[in-house]
Amino acid sequence: MTEPILPRIRPEIAALAPYRQGKQAGPDAFKLSSNENPFDPLPSVLEALQGTTPINRYPDASATRLRERLGARYGVGVDNVHVASGSVAILYQLVQAAASVGDEVIYAWRSFEAYPGLVLVAGATAVQVPLAEGGRHDLDAMADAVTDRTRAIIVCTPNNPTGPIVTSAEFAAFVDRIPSDVLIILDEAYAEFVTAADAVDGLGERVFETHPNIVVLRTFSKAYGLAGLRVGYAIGHVQVLNAARATGIPLSVTSAAETAAIASLDAEAELLERVAVIVERRTALADGLRSQGWDVPDTQSNFVWLPTGERTDEIAEAFRGADIVVRPFSGDGIRISVGEHESIEKVLRVAADVHS
Structure with a gap:
């Protein structure tokens, strides 16, 4: 045969x-x-799920209720909030929007194991910068790695899988070295577990306002315990998030995920x-x-x-x-x-x- x-x-x-x-x-x-x-x-989250939209109906494509809730929480407009099926989905969307063949995306290594694949799928070239001693980001080396082909940089803090944070002072010094037309993705999927007083807090410090090339990512999967429902969000400049929205798969956030996320914020x-x-x-x-x-x-x-x-x-x-x-x-x-x-x-x- x-x-x-x-x-x-x-x-x-x-x-x-x-x-x-x-x-x-x-x-x-x-x-x-x-x-x-x-x-x-x-229990309050499970109770809220009992009243979600019937599964024979499509969800709200832009998760408007959750975006409004997060916008009010962080003092930004609803269009400054993007919701997708996990923060990793937004990572894919942002890299697809920013980088293509001949472009470069910089990230620390070892870091989140999805990073190499999402860069490759975009057709771009991954630039992996080794971690410093103690499993920490070497931000100076990452800044040194920027070329005229660099389109995006991913900073994961706390770093998955090693655990250390990037400090606020380190991040500020790093951002000052990066051209303003290079996208900086601040991946803060584990932010709620941070107890270090000097850690960068992309949302609390509102870094996306002073630097429109920064997008901050968060998720409901970890601290909020909604990993099985897949819902994450980004805060950033409207035009950058519109580019992510344009590359996303429509209707990827279910009504159940949106409802559970809102109920989790109520029970925060x-x-x-x-x-x-x-x-x-x-x-x-x-x-x-x-x-x-x-x-x-x-x-x-x-x-x-x-x-x-x-x-x-x-x-x-x-x-x-x-x-x-x-x-x-x-x-x-x-x-x-x-x-x-x-x-x-x-x-x-x-x-x-x-x-x-």
């Missing part, structure tokens, strides 16, 4: 590995591979109490690992990073053998999400066994 003749696919896309989600966990395992919120949705005080619990667990986990001799970076997110190097796959397998699903990055390290209270002691026990 002869092989069928298939449509021609761009060679770089054919060679691109699909995004790899954190492994799913069995019924008795702790899933600490995807940075999810371990708490169930609040209660949700942030849960965030405080996760931060306490993060501190206990990081301190416990450091006491064993692990070189854990100063994480400000809902995960910790183990720089396991060549032993990464071996150590990840040891965790799996103990019913703990973690996120390994072969040859580099392991990211462990902060999960249920009962998981902390178990993670520390396995980490102590494999440490040498």
